[in-house]
Amino acid sequence: MSTDLVGVAAMRCASLLDSLAVRGMPVDRSGSGLVMEVYPAAALREWQLSRKAYKVDAVVLDTMVTELRTTLPA
Numbered sequence: 001m002s003t004d005l006v007g008v009a010a011m012r013c014a015s016l017l018d019s020l021a022v023r024g025m026p027v028d029r030s031g032s033g034l035v036m037e038v039y040p041a042a043a044l045r046e047w048q049l050s051r052k053a054y055k056v057d058a059v060v061l062d063t064m065v066t067e068l069r070t071t072l073p074a
Contacts, residue, residue: 013037047071 017035021027025034044050049067054060 017027017029020035027033027035029035031037041050044054044064047068049064051060051064054064
């Protein structure tokens, strides 16, 4: 099977949604529930986590993930 980058992301999303459903978590695929689609750059700006090089620098990415985990509710 051949696919482009958008197709790969869509297949990964479908797998994640199925995994949540198997675990008994409600999955509203309209975007109003537990899971929603976001654009990474816009989300990072909104969360004030926009950083250059986060895609290529593991230290920058790790720092961003740590900040998200400490900021967002569990």
